[in-house]
Amino acid sequence: MSLSATDPAWILNARNGVNYVATLISADGTERTQQIAVADWPAWVQQHEHPNSPRWVFNDTALVYPTLLNAGVRVARAHDLRLCHAILRDSAFVAGGESLRHATAWEVAPAAEPSERPIEALFDFGVQGPRHVPGDPADVRAEFDRQRAILDAADGRLRLLTVAESTGALIAAEMRSAGLPWDVLAHEQMLAETLGVRPPGGGTPSIMVQRADEVRQLLGDPTVSLDSQPKLLRALHRAGIMVESTSKWELEEQTHPAIEPLLEYKKLSRLYSANAWAWLSEWVRDGRFRPVYVPGGVVTGRWASSGGGALQIPRALRAAVRAAPGWRLIVADVAQLEPRVLAAMSGDLAMADAARGQDLYSGLVDRGIVATRQEAKIAVLGAMYGSTTGEAGRLVPRLRRAFPQAMAMVDDAAQTGEDGGIVSTLLGRSSPPASDEWTAVQRAATDADADSSSEQRARRSARDRGRFTRNFIVQGTAAEWALAWLAEIRRGLAALPETTGQKTEPSGAAFQAVPHLAFFLHDEVILHVPGDLADAAADVVRQAAARAATLLFGTFPLDFPLDLKIAENAGK
DNA sequence: CGCTGTAGCGCG
């Protein structure tokens, strides 16, 4: 099916006081504008969504798309003006970003928890409040025109990035809408086993109480509060444990008998406050965990999350992620994504060669670059993070000899950052410019009458910034790879044949009747799919990884192997 | 009392 000249290539979505206002822009430049009653909008979008879908231009996908999803409407392609504004405004690949820098109304935080809001509020394109990006027809059109002018003149990589970012915004909303299937009973059973019985009226669970008593007894201090750092620290000192903080790593080096139960208590306490009954009742509804993903929430382009701590779910709790009856989970993560990305983006064939196969770290050992897998890990992480001391400081130079091209790339990025410059990812997301404060500190140190402390401060902040820009190019390009992976997974899932098994998993909105992405965390995904499509979906995930590699790195000879399993639960 | 800052720890 080919796109005819009058089929819209873009549909701009806006809202005046009363109606939705859609502007359909065709490939040949013809346009027409249509007003749609608010209540009719999802159905209208559905009508215009077809195999050669137009790209839906949204002022803010996070704000608008849940309305469609709640009505069972999905769109294939989008352009998110808020997210793309942020990218294009700062990108060093853009010649004239000034037009965007003046449009400050587009620089707002993403909408908070859109689907928690009453349904009428969902039909809000931002015309009512200063919290949101603009949503009225004139502003949407003006911003679209600015961005389109920039993109028409830009590098293809930047266009790929805006497409990937916008698709990510669709996926984030879809994943929240679908939710991650969560087995509350399994979770509660685990809590009972590790934390103990919860008193009926609330309060500390039994095993935590026992551990705390044990600690207090061994410290010879029957009443001390373990939850107050100053009080605990004083109690430790009184017991002769001369630590400077109550942190885990420092306590681990002590031999006092109270240490073991104390560390155990801290671990339980963390689980209790972060991911126990309160977390369950707040975040798991109808057997689904629905975190708020925040695409582009991290400067590097990684996603952030808000609410529910989606990016910090303890690995042990993943066993509570359980497929609906007759359905399966596809659980996949990329082995050593960031070092592979570094090898590929720098074109370092030696590093690519060492990375070939399942385990990059073993590759370094096999080539005699380091002695053990653990050393390899420390060296590689140290190279990407800018370690200069300790074991990493000792090992990184070996990497510099073995992989000069890859190391030159991160070393250059660090130098640029130290000099106050800007670095960019492969697809053109650029680091933020040095802050005024940072620049002032540097300037103060070059004054003729600068003292040694201001020089020291300047050096330190320069190095800090260097480590940030060093890591930025790798973390940010890895985030781009992951976005491409996600988008290709989504596309592949949409092309799967219909299931012959149970179509609708129990909790569902219409689109949950199809295999779907259910979770994403930097370099791993969880899919929830009907059992008969599990193998096909697993292939989709693998092929998507290969496609992502090709999209970013062309024919560069490096693969991105996955650890992938098909299972009923996501635990180990 | 609410607010803000920080320590500590979970994730990649």
Next chain:
DNA sequence: AAAGCGCGCTACAGCG
């Protein structure tokens, strides 16, 4: 006492 990047969340401390 983090070394060495990027995050979010909770509880406590300390403030007005």
